[in-house]
Every structure is written in structure tokens, then in C-alpha cells.
Amino acid sequence: MITKHDLNPNLLRAEYAVRGPIVQRAQKLEAQGRKIIYCNIGNPQALKQKPLTYFRQVLALLEYPELLKKPEIATTFPRDLVERAKKILELHPHGTGAYSQSPGVPFIRQAVADFIARRDGIPADQDHIVLTDGASKGAQAVLTALIRGNGHGFMIPIPQYPLYSATIALFGGRQIGYFLDEERRWQLDEHILNESIERARREGTRPVGIVVINPGNPTGAVLSLENVRMVIGFARRNGLSIIADEVYQENVYDKGEQFYSFARVMHEMGERTVPLFSLHSVSKGFLGECGHRGGYLEFRNIPQDVLGEFIKLQSISLCANLVGQFATYLMVAPPEPGDESYPVFQKEKSAVLSSLKRKAEILGEGIQKIEGMHLDIPRGAMYAFVRFELPPERGVVISEMAPEERRAYEAKRDTEYCMALLEQTGICVVPGSGFGQKAGTLHFRTTFLPPQDEIEDFVTQLRTFHEQYVRELEEV
Amino acid sequence: MITKHDLNPNLLRAEYAVRGPIVQRAQKLEAQGRKIIYCNIGNPQALKQKPLTYFRQVLALLEYPELLKKPEIATTFPRDLVERAKKILELHPHGTGAYSQSPGVPFIRQAVADFIARRDGIPADQDHIVLTDGASKGAQAVLTALIRGNGHGFMIPIPQYPLYSATIALFGGRQIGYFLDEERRWQLDEHILNESIERARREGTRPVGIVVINPGNPTGAVLSLENVRMVIGFARRNGLSIIADEVYQENVYDKGEQFYSFARVMHEMGERTVPLFSLHSVSKGFLGECGHRGGYLEFRNIPQDVLGEFIKLQSISLCANLVGQFATYLMVAPPEPGDESYPVFQKEKSAVLSSLKRKAEILGEGIQKIEGMHLDIPRGAMYAFVRFELPPERGVVISEMAPEERRAYEAKRDTEYCMALLEQTGICVVPGSGFGQKAGTLHFRTTFLPPQDEIEDFVTQLRTFHEQYVRELEEV
Secondary structure (H helix, E strand, O other): OOOHHHOOHHHHHOOOHHHOHHHHHHHHHHHOOOOOEEOOOOOHHHHOOOOOHHHHHHHHHHHOHHHHHOHHHHHHOOHHHHHHHHHHHHHOOOOOOOOOOOOOOHHHHHHHHHHHHHHHOOOOOHHHEEEEOHHHHHHHHHHHHHOOOOOEEEEEEEOOOOHHHHHHHHOOOEEEEEEOEHHHOOEOOHHHHHHHHHHHHHOOOEEEEEEEEOOOOOOOOOOOHHHHHHHHHHHHHHOOEEEEEOOOOOOEOOOOOOOOOHHHHHHHHOOOOOOEEEEEEOOOOOOOOHHHOOEEEEEEOOOHHHHHHHHHHHHHOOOOOHHHHHHHHHHHOOOOOOOOOHHHHHHHHHHHHHHHHHHHHHHHHHHHOOOOEEOOOOOEOOEEEEEEOOOOOOOOOHHHOOHHHHHHHHHHHHHHHHHHHHHHHOEEOEEHHHOOOOOOOEEEEEEOOOOHHHHHHHHHHHHHHHHHHHHHHHHO | OOOHHHOOHHHHHOOOHHHOHHHHHHHHHHHOOOOOEEOOOOOHHHHOOOOOHHHHHHHHHHHOHHHHHOHHHHHHOOHHHHHHHHHHHHHOOOOOOOOOOOOOOHHHHHHHHHHHHHHHOOOOOHHHEEEEOHHHHHHHHHHHHHOOOOOEEEEEEEOOOOHHHHHHHHOOOEEEEEEOEHHHOOEOOHHHHHHHHHHHHHOOOEEEEEEEEOOOOOOOOOOOHHHHHHHHHHHHHHOOEEEEEOOOOOOEOOOOOOOOOHHHHHHHHOOOOOOEEEEEEOOOOOOOOHHHOOEEEEEEOOOHHHHHHHHHHHHHOOOOOHHHHHHHHHHHOOOOOOOOOHHHHHHHHHHHHHHHHHHHHHHHHHHHOOOOEEOOOOOEOOEEEEEEOOOOOOOOOHHHOOHHHHHHHHHHHHHHHHHHHHHHHOEEOEEHHHOOOOOOOEEEEEEOOOOHHHHHHHHHHHHHHHHHHHHHHHHO
């Protein structure tokens, strides 16, 4: 019989908090009939966000092109989308049913290049784009290719999205954490980056890349132009590749903030040497089409033969799913003014984004009023990384603990807190220790995706729960 | 700037012939206007196989459920499929748009378990099933989990489907090739298995598993009941896990042959210790829905905590694409007698399978008539692994070559042959060396997927080409 000891130890080491024990407990409670509010994961359509009509209409036509021959359909679907579906099947007659070329359908890669060029005002090349099963697979491909063994490390933010820590562990690399600066709205700090990389080198790690998530997960931060520039300079000086996880690029809510892609800033700086791997996805933004697993990976400053190795890697799994590829096409080429489908598209898109903005505010303002809780109103993405204070436990002196011991103690504390929150309120959030947090602080990550009334309810319940939890700890 | 030397050496080592240089050359020729017959890959719908109507109709309804509210639709789609789509959305209201649980949508896993139970007359458990993005991802998950480092090896057939060799290389494992017996219709031979595993052990490799592809790729063989039993006994005696790649289980053409699943034979033998990982997919069979990347991985004799690690692995990429999950559901739960959609389903299914059978015969009989070519009529799958003879080159004495040198020489010979075939005829096949072959033999793999007239044309062109190629070699 096989046992855990027969498994790859890297797999045993990998952790993925977003779907960890608290979520499993939540699923169990739900199966028993409890109402659970899943704030653990950025999964908009599981929390009642509606799919955009144009998107699903075209996908339905592509799945069953016979519909295009039926006159009654012409009246059901906007004219431009019927034409669009026909055009797609002209450009790619195999539709959804056949494997595509390994890097993806050529006309879709061209559309992605056009999207980048339009978004950033920079040149982009379809031959430097690979369509992927969501951004996760793109990130995993880069980590697979760049981690050459035990001594190699990737810099990842703390807090970070655990896809990165888990995948680095799985491929036997080392993680080099760099703290984001909570006091400065979770921007990156050059001084901290330098300290982290120097410490890693002293410990015998060879840094090969840096992961940046912008807008931030779990922080909801939007990086400033200066911050992006600083990271590029840092990567150049240290010979690092950059993985730019930009899946939340449409999710910027604060009028004073703007998304700056790494591709654009590198182009404007004239940077020609730092390898850049940019990720995007149909799962977030205003589409929220997580189930379709569509996305792309764009390469810059990568020579042809290296690119060839990435395409070979992709070919081992044949290609990304075709519906996801078409989904990516629809993301980068949405309806345009003048199209029959445009007014509905525009209305639905604004509704999603303005609702997210409103919910971020309700959550942020509500939490700011809870004593012992700290949160800026999230400016981007779909998450809030909420700092909370608990009274010290009698007899526990944190300052005397070794770093590892302290981390374990604090992980136990935030996990117990989140588990109690789940048991008492049905609200499912993820402990901060699953993303990483500064010693001496406790956090949880929540999405602000549930419907507005549930977010309001969330704030009320959280306050009651927190006050009681603190009171009970003080009474011990 | 990044160079190939900065990449994971395991990635550089991995090879994937099915999409290698010959295919890239074919794509180039096609872009120049040449007609190419792509026989390199089992991609039915790229070769004019039609999708099954019921399958696409349900997927269209799931993509755009608004259709279910439109009265004109009720007349366009068979009643049972409309009801089916409604039922699916009742069981899984998030439809195609949200991430599912990591192992997949529960009711679909139950349907897969029911399918296995029905197919084999054995019990099956939905908690031992994970839905995957095609069978490739399932195989990769197993290899990721079971390869613990450099010394660990997987037994793989020679010839084999290069997904296995490539993935083993990528995860830093060793491949332990075992020859299939071409003289005995490509069955496995216990004597050869014993020899291979003993040699591997002598060389310091620790064998952890064996891959069996049944029906065979690239061989088209269907394993006998005795052969499957023998492999199970061999795995038990040697402490190996079994990966049963059974994606061609519906593709059995010879009336005298039958598909025996490893799950069934293990159950009938009362085998309770050998870990079994069985793979299936929507890409092959009569569906040929490669682009949808749907499939499943079934676990037997795997304890709960080991299973938990597989689910964690799946969770790092969140979940398989939802359309692929629904596609898998439709594969395991097709229309039934009495359903309005059944007659069309039955007609389309038979048409695909009988056409494949007919094309296997045309190809096999045609090739048997070419002097210097050897092929049994393929009994299963979608491939023929054709042995061909070339006159020896003047001055080359194979028997004096070291094994590695000989392998390289023969790989050069079959690659040149296939490249010349492509240049002269537009037929794209894969050299036998991409799959592995016995020293002293040359092969190529071809599918028999193109339309019947193209298969006939293929045979004619192949004969002319081969005769001329041999003549030219003799004249040198």
C-alpha cells in the first residue's frame, strides 16, 4: 500500500491556504445545511455576480454553430455577435473541438497583442504570447522553467497569493519573502527588497526572479508608477526576471489610482534586458469567468530559443482549453461603440465595477469602525487584508520566542480566530498566516464579492463576533 | 538577458515528438499554401470528424442559460437535452462561470463513479475521482506526486506516448523502458518486464510505478485479459503503482477484442494493495473533443491522506475548466434509449466508430501491400505504428555501434524519412524514434483519422514515396 512517505516531499511541503482546512470545514457545515458566505476565494460568479451577456452568447454560438443557421437565432442574438461568431469560425474552423497549436490559436494571440498595444501604447508581438488555462498555469510554467534546483529562489511578496509559495515549494525552489509596507498602502519598498535579497544571498540562495502582484492580492493595493519603475531597476541591478501578475488590472476603484503595466513602464524606460513574464486572466476584472480557465502569458526580453522551451513545455499538455482561449479573445476584444451588443455590454460592465467599488467602501468603512481592526478602503483587486488585534494570552511572551516559534504561534492564533468566525457566523475568510504577515501582526483576507446586503451583514456580524472574541480572551 | 542556460535542465531534456520539428515544418509549409495531411496527432475534429450533436447542444445551453427561457429554443433542441441542461444548472447553479471544488463538481464525480460501476460491474466511489483538464493533466499529477527525486523511475512502454517520457524528464525522474512485443501484437511480455526492472535496479534506479496504455498509443493494440492480469501481478510483486492510460477504451474495432479496465481486473482478482491511477478523457473515443480538455483520474487502493495530497495539488491550479467538467459528464452520461436525442446520438456515434474501423482496415491492408512495410490492422485506438525497412547505408555497420550511437543513427534515419515524406507528399507523421523502438527497426506513427478518401490517397502516396526513397538509397 502506498503511504504519504512515498510521495514527492515537495508536494507534502506545499501549502495552499485559500482552499485549506477552514474551507473544508465550511463545505462540511454547508452540507449540513448551514448558510456559508464564501469570502475565502475570488470566485465572483459563485457569489451571484452575473456573467456578461455578450461573452456567453458568443461562446454558446461557438459550442453549437448550427445555431447560426437558424433564422430564429438571428433575432435572439445581437447582429454583431452573430457576425463575430461566424468570423471566429472562419478564422479557426475547428472551433472548440480540436487541439490548437501549442501556444494557442494564432488570431487570438494577435488579438491579445493588439489589446496590449492599445492598452499601453507600445508594440506587442503575437509570437511572444502563449494562451494558458488561467493565469495560474502561466505562473506555474514560468516557475517550472526558471527554478533550476534547490538553491534557486524567487522573491515573493508577503503577504502573497499562495499559488506562488505552493508552486515554488512544489518545484523545489526557495522562497525569498519581501514584506509589503502596510503603512504605505502595501507598496513595495526598495530598502526592504535590498535587505531581503542580501539576506537570501548570505544564506546561500541564488535569486532568479521576483513576483509582483499588481493590483495586489491579498492587499488590494495599486502600485504607483514610481513603485513599478523602482522594481524594474531593482530587477535589472540584481539580474532577476519579473513575473507580473496583472490579473486585477481592470479592478481599480479609486479615482486617484491607475494601473501601470510592467510592459508599458519597461518600454517607456527603454529597458531591454530584464526578462518579463506578464499574466492576465478572464477570471477577474468585470468578467469573473473563473470556471473558463482562460488567460495569457506575455514574454518580453526573452530570446527566441528560450521562448521555444516555453512552447515545448506547453505542448506537453497539448494546449490550453479552447473555450478558455475564445474567452480570452472575448476579453481582449469586447464589443465596441456602434455594435448592437455594446449598450448592454457597457451597462453590465459598469454595474459590476461600480458594485465592487461600492462594496469595497462599505467593507472598508465598516471595518474601520471596529475597535482593534485596521483596513484602508481597498483601491483595487477583490480583497481586503484586514489587520486585527487580540489581547495577549496570559503567560505568553512573544518577544522571547524564536522567529519560527513566533510564526507558528501567530498562525495558530489567526487560524483559531477565523475558524471561530466561521463556526459562529458562517463567514469563511482565510487566516493572514496563509499569505504571510509581519511578526507581531494578525490578519485575515476577505473578498468583497458577496452581494451588497451580505457585505453589510458581514460587517455587522464581524463586529459582534470580534468584540465577543476579544472579551472572552480577556476574561481567561 | 536570460539564456537557455538559465532554464531548468529537466525542461531542456524533455522531448515531445508529437509536436516536434516535423510538425513545425508542416505548419510552415501550410502557411506557404501547401496542403498538409496532419497524421501526427490524435486530433479528430481537426481532421473533419464532426462533434456529436447532443454534446454541443447541452454545452451551448450551459454557456448561455437564457436560451432555456426562450420558447423558440424548445423547438430547436430535443426535449431531454433541455431538461438535462436545466437539471445540471439545478445541481450546479454556478454553471460554467465559477471555480468548482478542487476535485471537481460533486454530481459529475458521482456520474463518473456510476459510469465505472456500470461499465465494469464493480463498486466505484466519487470521492476517489478527480476531474482533470484532459487525461494529460491527470498523468502529470500522478508523476508529480510519485517522483521523489533523481533515483526514482517509472516503467514506460517502448514505443510509448511521449507525454510520459517528457513529464518524467521534467520532474527529474528516470524512465525505465520496457519493450512491447511487436511479434505478439504489441502485448506486454512478463519476461521483458522482469528484465527491464532488474536492469534498472542494477543501475541504481528505484522503480515506483508502471505506465500501461490500453488500447495502445502508438501501437493500436488492445491488451488481453491475461495480459492485464499479468501486469497487476508484476506490479504487486515489485511494489509498483499502476498508471492505466485508458483514454482509447471506446476505440476497439476488432470484434474478437474487448477492453478490460485495470479497475475491473483488479477488483476481480481481489487485489487490494496495488495503487491504481486510471485515466480517461473526452478527447478520444467517439467524441474526439480534444479542445475541451476534459477528463478524470480515478484512484484505487490509495489511502485517504495520500488522496488529500492529490486534491491539494489540484487546488494549487484551483480546478479543471468547468466546460471540460461538463463535457466529462456528458461523456459518462450520454443519451439513453427513449430519449428524444437518442436516435441521433446513436447514429452519430456508430458513424464515427465504424468509419474509424473502416479506415484502420484501409490503412492496414494498404500498407501490408507495400514491400518493406509491416503493420497489423490496428485493433484499437487511433494509430498505426508502421515498421519499414530501408537498405543499409554503404559503409555503415550498425552491429559495431554502441547502443547510444545506434539509437542516434536510427533516429536520424527515421526522422529524415518522415521529413522527406512531408516535403514530397504533405503527409505529416511522427518518426518512431519519438516513441522509442527496438534497435535495428524503423517505424513511424500515423493516425487513421483523416477522411476515408484521404486515407486511400495516403496509402497510394506512401507507396510511391517509399519505393522511390528506397530506390534512391540503393543507388547511392
